[in-house]
Every structure is written in C-alpha cells, then in structure tokens.
Amino acid sequence: PLVIRREDYRPPAWLVPDTRLAFDIDPAATRVHATLSVLRNGAHSEPLRLDGAGQTPLSVVVDGVAVNDWRVEDDQLFIPLSGDAHSIETEVEIAPDRNTQLMGLYASGGNICTQCEAEGFRRITFFPDRPDVLSRYSVRLTADRARFPVLLANGDPVAQGDAGEGRHWAEWNDPFPKPSYLFALVAGDLQVNRDSFVTESGRTVELGIWVRAADLPRTDHALHALKLSMAWDERVYGREYDLDVFNIVAVDDFNFGAMENKGLNIFNSRYILADPDTATDYDYDGIAAVVAHEYFHNWSGNRVTCRDWFQLSLKEGFTVYRDQGFSADQGSAAVKRIEDVRGLRAAQFPEDSGPLAHSVRPDEYQEISNFYTATIYNKGAELIRMMATILGPTAFRAATDLYFDRFDGIAATCEDFVACMEEASGKDLTQFRLWYSQAGTPRVSASLEHQPGGGRATLRLGQRVPPTPGQPVKQPMLLPLKIRLFGAETGRPLTDERLVLLDSNSETIVFEAVTERPVLSINRGFSAPVVIESDRSPADLAFLSRHDDDPFARYEAMQQLMLDTLVAGAVEGRADHEAAIAAVADTLDNPELDRAFVAEAVLLPSEAFVGDQLSSVDPEAIFRAREALRRDLGRRLEDRWRTAYAQAPQIPYVYSPEEKGKRRLRNVALGYLAAAGVPDAATLAFRQFEVADNMTDRQAALTTLVSSDDDLRIAALDIFYNRYADNPLVLDKWFQTQALSSRDDAAATVAALAEHPDFTLANPNRARSLVGAFGVNQRAFNRPDGAGYRFLADQLIALDRLNPQTAAKLLPPLGRWRRFDEDRAALMREQLERIVAQPGLSKDLFEQASKSLD
C-alpha cells in the first residue's frame, strides 16, 4: 500500500490563485468545465499535476488553445507548461446518481450536493486537491428549473437567469481564497427557513437553512443555535462572520455529521432537524453543538486552514474545543464536561490503547479518511484545553488572537499554533509538544501519605506512557494536574487548588502542617486526559463524592467507586455493593445538586468501560456484575427512584437545562426500577411510552422495554415503527435501540433486522444505527460462538462495495481481539483475515483491517 508521510511534505509546485467552474447539472451526466489560472511556485521545471480520481478529461485547453500533450497517470493529469503563468481549461463528465461513496458530487433524496473533504474535489474536476492550494472560486450552475429550483454554492450570490429549454442558471462568487476541500454546491428542490444576524461591526448577514418542504417546521432549533454561535464567537474569540450570506443545507445521505464549506455548510439531516416529537434532548444538544462546530470552522479551519492533512487536528481539535466551550455556556458547564469526558473514554481511550492508535499529529497514513478519529478530534481538543489551562484565560485569548491574525488566509501547522501560545504567554511548551507526537493515554500513579498529628503530607506522583504501534518507548509528558486536599474529618478543603505540572517520571510534592488526614482530589475538571491510578479507598472515594467542591471530581469519585465495585464483581464473581449504594443514596438525597448532575453521577460505567480496565475481558462476567449492582441499587433505593420518577417535568415539552435535567433523572430512575425487577416496571415504562409528549421520554421508555422480557416490548416496538415509518431519523432510533438491547437474543434480532425492508447499507445513518450500534453492544457482539464477528464482517464487506469510508469507520470493534480470551481472539482474527482477503477491497477498509491484525 502507498503510505503518505508527513516528513515528505513539499510546497505545491503550482499555485491556483483563481478558479472558475461551470456545472451543467444532470444526475446521470454532469458536465464540469474548469478554468484555472496557474502560477509556477518557485524555480522548477515540473509539469502541472492535477488530481482527478478515476477520471479522464474530455478536453484540455492551455491559454485558449486545445492541447494533447497531456497524460493521465495514477489518477493525476500531467500538463507540460513552459511559462510561469497560464490559464488551464478542462472538461469532465461525472455521474452523481451513481456515486454511492458520497464523496465528490452525489445525489441524495433527488437533490445534488457535494462532499469534498478530504479528497472529494478530485472526483469533481482536475485540481491540485491539497489543502495548501488556496484559490478564489467563482461558480456557475445550470440545471433543470423544475427539478432543481434552488442552486447554491460557496460565497455570495452574484446573478441568476433563464437558460432556455426549462433550464436556469445561478452564479456565486467566494472572495476568500480557500482550499478545494471547502468547495460546495447544492442543486435541489428545497425550502428555506430564513433569518438574519447583525454582526458586531453592524453588517447584516442573511441566514438560510434549506431542507425538503416537509422538514421546514423542524429547522428552528438549528437556526437559533446558529445565531447563538455567531454571537458567541464574537464575544469569546472576537471572530466576526465575513460574507453576506450563510447557508446550511440538510441531506439524508452523509458520511459524517456535517461539513463546514465556506458560506454553504452541508449537514447530515440528523444534525439539523428537530421537534419535540421526533428528537431527544440529546439530539437537540447535538444539533446545537454541530451547528456551532461548523460555524466556528469559518475561522478555525477556513480563514486559517491546514497546510497538509497531518495537521488535521489544528482545525478539528481546536474547533471541538471551541464548540465544547459554546455548549458549556448554554447550560451546566459541569455536566457538559462530564459528557465530554465520558465520550473521550468511550471512543478515544480504546483507540489509544488498540491497534489503530495514532498521535494527534500523525506521521503517516494510507487513507486520510481513516484519520477523522476521536484522537484527532477529541484528544486534540484536550490538548488545546491543557494549553488554555497552562496559559490562563487572558494569555490564551491573546494567543488565539495572535494565531488568527498571523495566519489569516494561510495554510498553517500545529507547530504554528503552539508557537503562538508560547509567544503570547512567554511560556515554554517544548515538552508539551510531545502530546502531538506521542500516542497512548498516560497513566498517572498517585499516592498520598500523612504523618498523623498535624504533620506533613507527601504526595508521590508517577507517570507512564504505554507503548503504541510504532512507538515502543515514550518520553515523559508535561501533564497539568489540578490537585486539592480535603480533610477526612471535617470535609473541608485543606489547601487551595493547585496546578501541578508533572514533567518527569516521578515527582514528590510536600504539604506542610496538614491538620487532619487528607483525602486527595486529583485531575480536577479532568485537567489532563490521563488515567489516574490512586490508592484511595472506597471510603475516601465515597467521601469525595459527598464533599469535593469540583463537580467533575465529585462525579469522578463516584464513577471510580462504581468502577472498582464492578471490576471486583467481574473478576471475583461477587463484590461489596454497600459503599456504592450509600454514595448513590447521598447524591440522590442532596437537594443542592443540579438534577442533570445527579443523573450523570448515579449512572453506572458502561460494560465496555469496565472491560477497558481488565487485561482479559469476559463480557458475560462484566454483564452479570453490572446487572447485579444495578439490581441492588434499584432494590435498595427503590423509594428514592420512585420519588425521582414522580418529579414530572413540564408539559408541553420545554428544551431547557432544568427540564432536560429533570427528564434525564426521571429516565435514569425508570431504568433502575426496571433493573430492580419491580412488578410494575414494564407498565410504568409502557405508560410513559404512550403518554409522552416528546421523543426523549418515549425513546427512554422504549429503551427500557426493549431490554425487558415483557410482551409490552413487542407492542411498543410496533407502535413506534408504525408511528414513525415515514421518518428516517426516527426509524434509525428504532433500529439502534434494538441493536443496543441487553436481551439474550440481541444478536439474533440484529441479524433479522439486517433483512428488514427498511434496512439499507446505502444510507450511512441507517448502517450506523444497526451495524455500528451492534458493535458497541459488548455482550451481544462478543458472543462466544463468533456469530457477532461474522455478522459484522459480512456487513462490512457488503458496505465496502458501496461506501468504503463508512465501512472502515465501523471496523474497530473487530480489532479489539487482544483484549479477549484466545477463542474469541481467534474468531475475530479469522474475520479480519477474511476481510483483508476480499478481492477489490478499498484502501480505507484494507488499512483498518490490516492494521488491526498486526
């Protein structure tokens, strides 16, 4: 396989300051005429080399003259040029309606749209399809007026008119130089929800969200989120929007969440469409976060872009950090931090400890689409957060100002970003840079000793960065750890919060005159993305869950207590549940705590996370241990769960932090009542399912029923299906809920659902809702007979023929074989080998499967 290496980066041989594109749109045969002004970049004699995946030009014209001394080799068009500046015209024909990969120009629901990041533009026309070639685009679209009444592209609209024979045209111009991955167009039969936003400097921006007519009533939340994002970026980062229009289009077929194309964002419809009847609180949150994320890219990604794809985290890590800050400001910052850390642990920690581990700035890849990972996005965001912590808010803002100003209109690197952090703050981040180059989650050991009678407390810290593929030996990293001590007797803080910068393999910190036995609160706010290994007793963890003043640390103490209990249960077959039950009871009883926080704090760690703590995962044992603790918590605290369940949220549905918190706690309570096996659990759930005026409560009730043995489960599934048969996003929930069931027959149900008439691999959301969800159902997927592994491999092989990117994204569960017993490991490897041996396999799936075998 061809490996692309970061160290091989060379500046482009030719620049393209201006690009003119004319599209004659026809789903079966679209003509693309491109006119590029090209400039030799430095003194060299290389021909012009344009990327063009699988295409042959219909014509090539240089400075107005048709030429034929060009050649196409390895998907690149070579044109010899004698001068330093030329005009190059090419024409190609492409078929969007046969594009199942959903990269380049493709059809979705009868409309035509694009996806160019990372390397989709080369599937549209010949171009140096790399992020450091920035060009000014003007675009003319011509299409059938009846089929495609709306014609959109990047930038601002210039003109439109009639093209005769039932066709019409529109011209768009984007004055900001941009890389080809930000190019976009849409031709479709769409309606718009319009609004406007007046920027800080008084300019009016026309906003539009374009969807199918029937979806128009479900666009208000996204539009509101867009306006909040625009105001937030002005207030928090001093970033103002720069075009006269900002359009968003929602499509049903999309490989990712959304795309930040300049002035014309294209979204997976699941991150736009919401109303109380069809979207959960979680969906509402996700929509606001993704709308904000794509909007924030206008500065972190578009105005300042990436030099090459190894720098992907420059825009993605920073933009995730920015969207996390936005979401934190809309409600409870503590709950947002808890959710983000839970996501990091669910997706990034396993990646960092498995065969696909890579650094935040990777050194090589085969297929760049495989590097849109939790490491690049979420660990990347943690790196920015750590720098913000080390610098403090004022210096961090000065540093981001410097970065945006200095690199505006430039394709920059992660190094450029860190250098701005240093320059604006005067801090030395030399050692911190290891976070960009070393993969693996650092493990920090912490042990605290105290001399009784008001003596000295000694904290011993150690760090170890585990080996990862290609990186057997690691250097110690710079870890910003927020630390505080609390008095075990009084429950009061004994020290201020301290930021310890742990920069060596071991370090000792001394606290003098500590008047009572101290309890250690460490990595407060999850200040560093590390695993803490401490010798704190269950009693100390329970103490922190009651007394710690940092909400994240309080949550963390509770989770650690539960995790230790579950690990003991899974390994030894039984565990003492008392400390965990008492801590949950105290948390439920504390009226001062926000309900959303309580709901998060009393939830048990997932089966997968328990498995991540063990050298050999026994999915059945983990499931039994977790069910036992859930049952005990349910039974022993039944009165409390019933009280929590009785706190009905407001009707009609209101999407607000308070109401979300109430709904969440109520649904967690329902789950515990079901786990307790109370006789009315199924009736309670079914009644909630029937009377709910919102999807949050309806889906939560369905989730409870779907894991139960009660026949009401079948009734609820049928009602749900019939009610939402016309809504693809809600049908995804129907598939997903069943794929996540904890019933013994979950694997068989999933296999049957793959044959359901509404199941299709052609739609990525649908594929993810069944195949992707099944891969995270630890017990069902890891059935000892290997049926789960075979099923996943069958689906991936079939999906790879349609959409390699989406197939490759769903492979990782098969790569976790090292963590399982020999029999399961052999069964998983068998399927990986079967995938690798498939003739015609994509390089996307080949890279993931072959690396997973190593």
Ligand code: HT7
């Ligand atoms: N920057 C966008 C990435 C993206 C993407 C990547 C590969 C294949 C399809 C894709 N669609 C969008 C999304 C983002 O991070 O905002």
Ligand code: ZN
């Ligand atoms: Zn992004």
